[in-house]
Amino acid sequence: MDIRCYRDLKVWQSAMDLVVQVYKVTARLPRREVYGLAGQMRRAAVSIASNIAEGNGRESTRGYIHHLSFAHGSVAELDTQIRICERLDYLDESEAQANLKLCEEVGKMLQALQRSLRNKEGMVREENDSGFYGLNQE
Numbered sequence: 001m002d003i004r005c006y007r008d009l010k011v012w013q014s015a016m017d018l019v020v021q022v023y024k025v026t027a028r029l030p031r032r033e034v035y036g037l038a039g040q041m042r043r044a045a046v047s048i049a050s051n052i053a054e055g056n057g058r059e060s061t062r063g064y065i066h067h068l069s070f071a072h073g074s075v076a077e078l079d080t081q082i083r084i085c086e087r088l089d090y091l092d093e094s095e096a097q098a099n100l101k102l103c104e105e106v107g108k109m110l111q112a113l114q115r116s117l118r119n120k121e122g123m124v125r126e127e128n129d130s131g132f133y134g135l136n137q138e
Contacts, residue, residue, distance in 0.1 A: 006056035011109035015049035015071070018102050022078070025099065029090050037090075041081045047074040048106060061121045068114045075107040 006012050022045035026038035048071045055067025079100060086096035117123075 006053040009052065009056065009113075011106060011113055012049060012052045012056075014102070014106050014109060015045075015052055018078075018099075018106055019045045019049055021045075021099055021102060025082075025085070025091065025095070029085070033090075037081060037084065041078060041085075044074045044078040044081060047071065048078070052110075061117050062123075065114055065117050065123075068110055068117075072107060072110045072114070075103050075110065079103045079107075 003009060022041050026033075026041050029038045051067045051071035051074065055064040055071070058064050058067065082091065082096055082099050082103065085091040086093065091099070
């Protein structure tokens with residue numbers, strides 16, 4: 001498959017599927033969660049797909065990887081929020097697990113894309129003094 005734009009990326013397509021799932025789930029949350037958990041979940045899901053698209057549109061590979069990192073952080077955020085919904089009995093176990101599985105798949109695809117881009121550019125992940133990972137040229 002020829003990748004001409006972000007819409008051709010499987011990770012973006014899966015992230016869009018995740019957005020749809022999250023909107024369906026949050027539509028059934030209690031009304032009191034509209035501006036709380038539901039809004040946070042929607043923003044996190046939208047952020048995943050949006051950061052993949054924005055990163056793909058960047059001029060540099062470093063900028064692309066940076067936005068994929070934001071997307072990956074939003075996957076972790078959404079994973080946490082789904083688990084909160086399950087603990088609050090807003091989602092049953094099977095629905096929570098299905099959504100968590102989709103989060104995990106998107107997260108793995110993001111990691112693979114980041115790894116591929118780093119390898120292409122000869123970049124390595126290295127922990128800096130603050131404990132955060134940054135990109136350094138070898």
